[in-house]
Amino acid sequence: xxxxxxxxxxxxATPATLLSPAAWKRWLQKAAxxxxxxxxxxxxxxxxxxxxxxxSMAAVVALLCGLVLHPRVLALCGGLLAVIxxxxxxxWLTLRGVHATVSHPxxxxxxxxxxxxxxxxxNRLPWPAWGLxxxxxxxxxxxxxxxxxxxxxxxxxxxTGSEIRLATVGGRSRTLHGWSFTPRRRGVYPRQGARxxxxxxxxxxxxxKRVQVSRELIVWPRTYPVGPVPWADDESIVEGNVAxxxxxxxxxxxxxxxxxxxxxxxxxxxxxxxxHDRLIVCELQATHRPVVQIVVDTDPASHSGSGSHGSRxxxxxxxxxxxxxxxxxxxxxxLVAHGSALAAASGKAQLDRLMDALARLPDDQGTPLNELxxxxxxxxFSGGLQVIITTDRRWxxxxxxxxxxxxxxxxxxxxxxxxxxxxxxxxPGARQAPWLWIPSxxxxxHLLRYGWSEARHGS
Numbered sequence: 330x331x332x333x334x335x336x337x338x339x340x341x342a343t344p345a346t347l348l349s350p351a352a353w354k355r356w357l358q359k360a361a362x363x364x365x366x367x368x369x370x371x372x373x374x375x376x377x378x379x380x381x382x383x384x385s386m387a388a389v390v391a392l393l394c395g396l397v398l399h400p401r402v403l404a405l406c407g408g409l410l411a412v413i414x415x416x417x418x419x420x421w422l423t424l425r426g427v428h429a430t431v432s433h434p435x436x437x438x439x440x441x442x443x444x445x446x447x448x449x450x451x452n453r454l455p456w457p458a459w460g461l462x463x464x465x466x467x468x469x470x471x472x473x474x475x476x477x478x479x480x481x482x483x484x485x486x487x488x489t490g491s492e493i494r495l496a497t498v499g500g501r502s503r504t505l506h507g508w509s510f511t512p513r514r515r516g517v518y519p520r521q522g523a524r525x526x527x528x529x530x531x532x533x534x535x536x537x538k539r540v541q542v543s544r545e546l547i548v549w550p551r552t553y554p555v556g557p558v559p560w561a562d563d564e565s566i567v568e569g570n571v572a573x574x575x576x577x578x579x580x581x582x583x584x585x586x587x588x589x590x591x592x593x594x595x596x597x598x599x600x601x602x603x604x605h606d607r608l609i610v611c612e613l614q615a616t617h618r619p620v621v622q623i624v625v626d627t628d629p630a631s632h633s634g635s636g637s638h639g640s641r642x643x644x645x646x647x648x649x650x651x652x653x654x655x656x657x658x659x660x661x662x663x664l665v666a667h668g669s670a671l672a673a674a675s676g677k678a679q680l681d682r683l684m685d686a687l688a689r690l691p692d693d694q695g696t697p698l699n700e701l702x703x704x705x706x707x708x709x710f711s712g713g714l715q716v717i718i719t720t721d722r723r724w725x726x727x728x729x730x731x732x733x734x735x736x737x738x739x740x741x742x743x744x745x746x747x748x749x750x751x752x753x754x755x756x757p758g759a760r761q762a763p764w765l766w767i768p769s770x771x772x773x774x775h776l777l778r779y780g781w782s783e784a785r786h787g788s
Contacts, residue, residue, distance in 0.1 A: 380533045384413050416533030424538050426454035427498065429463065429525040433518070433546040437681075440515055440551040440637075448506040448540075450525075452498045460529030463493040463540060466519025467510060514637045515645065515688045518546040549684040550646045553774045555654035556784020558619045559714065559736055559764070583612045620673045620713030621655060623648050624702065625666040625687075627695035631723045633742040640745035641695075643770055644718045645687050647738060650777055651716060652683045663710070667696045670706035673713065698723045720745075724763060736764040736781075744769035 364370050376382045388409040395403035430449045438444045446467070452458050498504050512518060519542060526537035585598050588608030601609040625648045632641035652662050656675060662683065663673035669686040671679075698719055701707060707715070715735045724739045744767075765780045767773050778784060 380531070381413065381417075384409055384416075384533065388413070412531055413533060416528075416531035420460075420527045420529055420534070420536045423454070423458050423527055423529070424525070424536050427452050427458050427461065427525065429538075429540045430543050431463075431466070431519060431523060431540050432543040435546065436544065437547045437549060437684075438512065439549045440512060443509055443511050444546060444548075445507060445509055446518075446546070448493060448508075450495060450498050450504045450506070452500060452502055452504075454500055456500045458498045458500075458527070459496070460527045461495040461498060462526050463495075464524050464526055464537070465521055466523030466540070467493075468520065512546075512548045514642065515548050515550040516692070517689060518548060547685055547688050549688050550642075550649040552646065552650040552653045553777050555650050555777045556779060556781060557658065558621060558655055558660050559781055585609050586612055620661045620663075621651075622663040622665060622673060622707070622710045622713060622715045623651055624698075624707060624715060624717045625664070626698040626701065626717070626719035626723055627667045627690055628697045628723075629693060629695055631695075631698065631720050631742075632740075633720070633722075633746040638745070638770060640720050640740045640742060643745060643767075643773060644720070644740060645690060647740075647767070647773065647777065648718055649684060649687050652687075653680060656680045656683075661713070663706075665701055665704065665706050666690060667694060667701075670704065672706075673710075738765045738767065739763040741766070741768045 377386070388406050391402050391406035391409060395401070395406055428451045430451075432447050432449070434445050434447070448463060450461065493506065493508070495504065495506065519540070523540040523542075524537040525540050526535050528535035585601055586609070588597065588602075588610050592610045596610045596613070598609045598611050625644055627641060627644065629641065632639060632644070634640050636642070648664070648666075652664065656662050656679060659675060661673040661675045662679065664671045664683050664686060666686065667690060669690075671682055671686060698717070702717075713734070715732075716738060717735060718738045718740075720740045720742045722742050724737065765776060767776055767780075
């Protein structure tokens, strides 16, 4: 085989082959398409392949033709320059006198809820403003556009996914444009800043200015029902009014047992004592308030998938589900995530703080899990349960045995890499199984409700 390869290489390298028309054609194609300045070519293309670049080159060619061939061609050059000047000055002047503001009647919403938005455009110029468009802020990938309603005197605006087009805004007038949309991802809307732009009349160059936000919309992650708080060994508690199915001294009756030295005489069950000829006392529920700290790993290196179906967004939804469900049950809940360290507390105000912090987490940034666990908020946390949410990419390199005060919620990176239900969902691996293993998005709602022993026994 080696001899055959050498023969083939020799045959292809003959002078007749090198001088063939096909070889010359390939060489000319490579020479004509070779990029001499790759660091500048992208910038040049962004200018040349625009109306302004095409008109500028046409004006230069017309000028050269007028100087060399005939002076009448200079009139064409002057016309092209006039189009360029008017096409750039008119939109710039229009935006100097137009101001846009977006607001939302509601301050907070949840993924999947239909919410309202209102765009107010004020034109201080004596002539109408044409060709206005609002770009960004409400990406079609993050929202579902619904009906639009407006009070525009001339023409109805047009919604095109992430763009809102206002055909005409009258001179010295104020225009209100309202529309409905359904956010599919948590975050703060407008998400990345909306811009009011126009390129009227010739589309030579588009100028834009930032749209002011008078009232932003905070979209909370979607939540699912969860089971009760898991029991922690050697759990310390704070007094409260939440009854749990653990033996205490102030709750409802759980059962009976023989009398022990020091039991209160008020708890003696006299009919059972007479029946068994010995003292029998009633066991009561423990009335206390557990303390939980939720740690969310939002490091992009730990997660897979993209958009609202990726493991990162689902980890945030799981943290929000635990926070909402356990806070409503009277538990004191805290949060540790990228840029957030909230102490454990209870009540409606704590729920707003936790959900706002989860909604404001950036899409492409995150602190590694080992740094979160080494932070002062985690190291100084004591007297409660710590719930850590991550993926198997970090679980495989985590501690060999979790602390008795820790519960690990591990998402399968392979299962969240695609929405295909037949995809490989992975497994926890050969090491110790986590407290809650979530193989795919389809399994998450059921496992959050019935995935651990207390949840199964309490269902």
